[in-house]
Amino acid sequence: MSLVLPFVTSLAFSLLLTPLTILVAKRYGFVDDPKKHAHPAILHKKVVPRAGGLPIFLAFGATAIVTLSISKQIVGIFLGGLLLIIIGIIDDKYDLKNSYKLLAQFLAALAVVAGGIGITFITNPLLIFDPSGFGLGPVLHLDLWRLGFNFWGEHSILILADIFALFWIVWVINMVNFSSGVDGQMPGIVFIAMIVIFAASLRFFGTDPSQLIVTKLALIGAGATLGFLIFNFYPARIFPGDSGSYFLGFLVAVLAILAGARVGTAILVMAVPLIDGVFTIMRRITTRQSPFAGDRKHLHHRLMELGWGQRRVALFYWLLCAILGAAALSLASREKLFAAIVVSVIVLGGLLWLNMNLPQKARR
Numbered sequence: 210m211s212l213v214l215p216f217v218t219s220l221a222f223s224l225l226l227t228p229l230t231i232l233v234a235k236r237y238g239f240v241d242d243p244k245k246h247a248h249p250a251i252l253h254k255k256v257v258p259r260a261g262g263l264p265i266f267l268a269f270g271a272t273a274i275v276t277l278s279i280s281k282q283i284v285g286i287f288l289g290g291l292l293l294i295i296i297g298i299i300d301d302k303y304d305l306k307n308s309y310k311l312l313a314q315f316l317a318a319l320a321v322v323a324g325g326i327g328i329t330f331i332t333n334p335l336l337i338f339d340p341s342g343f344g345l346g347p348v349l350h351l352d353l354w355r356l357g358f359n360f361w362g363e364h365s366i367l368i369l370a371d372i373f374a375l376f377w378i379v380w381v382i383n384m385v386n387f388s389s390g391v392d393g394q395m396p397g398i399v400f401i402a403m404i405v406i407f408a409a410s411l412r413f414f415g416t417d418p419s420q421l422i423v424t425k426l427a428l429i430g431a432g433a434t435l436g437f438l439i440f441n442f443y444p445a446r447i448f449p450g451d452s453g454s455y456f457l458g459f460l461v462a463v464l465a466i467l468a469g470a471r472v473g474t475a476i477l478v479m480a481v482p483l484i485d486g487v488f489t490i491m492r493r494i495t496t497r498q499s500p501f502a503g504d505r506k507h508l509h510h511r512l513m514e515l516g517w518g519q520r521r522v523a524l525f526y527w528l529l530c531a532i533l534g535a536a537a538l539s540l541a542s543r544e545k546l547f548a549a550i551v552v553s554v555i556v557l558g559g560l561l562w563l564n565m566n567l568p569q570k571a572r573r
Contacts, residue, residue, distance in 0.1 A: 215276045216428040222268035223436020227261075231440070231447050234258035239301050241448055257445055259301040261437060262452025266294045268433040269460070277425060285324020286426075286463055289317035290456050293382075297452025307499065310451065311379070314459075318378035321463055327370035328377060328466055377472060378462040381479075385458030387489060388482035388526070389449055390509035391519040393442035395482075396434050396449060397527045399457040402478045403431035403464070405534035410468045423467045430460050443519040473545050477537040480549055481508070481529050484556045492564075508556070511563040 234240060239260040270287060277283060296313035299305060389395035407427035410420045434457060440446045449457070465475035476483060485508045490500040509522050517525070536548055 212424065212428060215272055215425045216432040218275060219268050219272040219429045219432030220436045221432075222271050223264055223433045224439065226264035226267050227437050227440045227447060230260060230264045231258045234260045234447070239298065239450075241301075241450075258447045259450035260298050260452055261441065261447050261449035262294050262297050262454075262456045265433045265437050265449075265453055266290055266456050268436060269429055272429045272432070273426070276429070277422065280422075282321075282324045282326055282422075282467070285321045285326060286460075288324075289320035289463075290459060292317045292320065293455040293459055294452050297450060297455045301450040301452060310455075314379045314382050314455065315375065317382075317455075317459060318375045321378060322371045322374050326463060326466055327374045328472065374466060377466070378459060381462035381465075381475070382455050382458035384479070384483045384486040385461065386451065386454040387486040387507065388479075388509075389454045390507055391443065391513070391522045392445040393438055393520075393523040394509060394526050395454055396438040396441050396457070397523055398479060398482060398530050399461055400431055400434045400438060401527060401530045401534055402461050402475060403427050403434060405474065405478050405537060406461070406464050406468050407431065408538055409474055420468070423464060426467070427464055430457075430464065443523065473549075474537040477540075477545050477549050477552075478530055478534040480533055480552045481526065481556055484553050485509075485560065488557060488560050506564060508560060508563070511560070514563075 235258050240256050240258050243255070269290070273283065273287075292313055296305070296310060300310060385395060385399065388398055404427075407424055410423040410427060437447075437449070437453070441449065461475060461479070465472055468474075489507060492506065493500050509526070512522050512525065513519070533548070533552065537545060540548060
């Protein structure tokens with residue numbers, strides 16, 4: 210019952226707050242009007258409310274306050290999430306510069322790191338180095354270099370651990386944002402990722418008391434996401450906007466850290482959107498475009514050019530993420546690496562084929 214309550218409470222809050230947000234967004238102009246918003250990736254034909262991150266954040270925050278004890282780590286998550294919601298909602302209204310949004314992402318990640326959340330170790334999937342000669346073994350420790358200072362007490366910065374966490378959080382935020390393509394696609398991916406993180410945390414539920422917090426946070430995030438997804442599935446009555454994709458990406462990244470540095474698990478679960486995001490950035494850079502410039506060359510856009518509808522594309526992504534999530538829970542670290550390589554080769558090959566062949570078909 211202690212695990213059911215956070216999920217149900219968060220789901221109920223989200224189901225209540227999302228319709229209210231739709232009304233408020235329409236009233237105050239937080240909408241996506243395809244006639245005014247000239248963006249190449251737009252698929253909808255009518256005005257749709259944005260600011261979808263607001264009900265998700267409020268449902269998450271309210272449930273966490275009710276069901277969890279407030280700690281330094283929880284405060285860091287709240288502050289980082291609140292900053293992303295604010296900058297995302299402002300962007301939903303005024304379309305901010307990418308540099309402002311990127312700065313906000315780093316500040317949000319910094320709030321989490323300041324709250325004591327960092328990647329102190331990662332599993333070494335290769336084990337090709339001699340532990341006695343290089344200090345490398347089954348686990349790669351990132352907390353060896355410390356920088357101590359005195360500011361209202363003794364504190365220390367774990368240099369590698371904190372830098373790794375900062376860039377991991379910002380990277381996941383942007384990759385999740387890139388996956389917000391068709392109605393329901395991104396929230397469904399995040400919901401599956403939350404469930405996988407929840408399942409992974411159960412392995413240490415009885416032996417590590419800190420995992421209880423991770424378990425509940427994952428369930429709270431899953432409930433808030435599912436409540437929103439019901440209104441976001443095609444045809445969407447509300448869009449997540451940058452506020453929604455930023456906060457949900459932020460939450461997945463942070464929970465992966467809290468769940469015992471399950472970075473590899475999170476990468477494998479979201480392998481398809483992550484690989485698509487990396488490919489998109491590389492493609493734009495090689496053509497001398499901004500990495501954040503919009504276009505219609507994401508995998509979900511290419512699938513729609515093949516004749517797939519938005520529901521089919523979203524379900525396709527969900528199915529792949531669910532399959533990879535199940536694999537992530539059952540595979541060892543080295544096997545996860547092999548699976549990630551195989552998936553990367555398949556997805557990259559498919560993207561290259563689609564990008565080379567679909568434009569030719571369009572010209573006929």
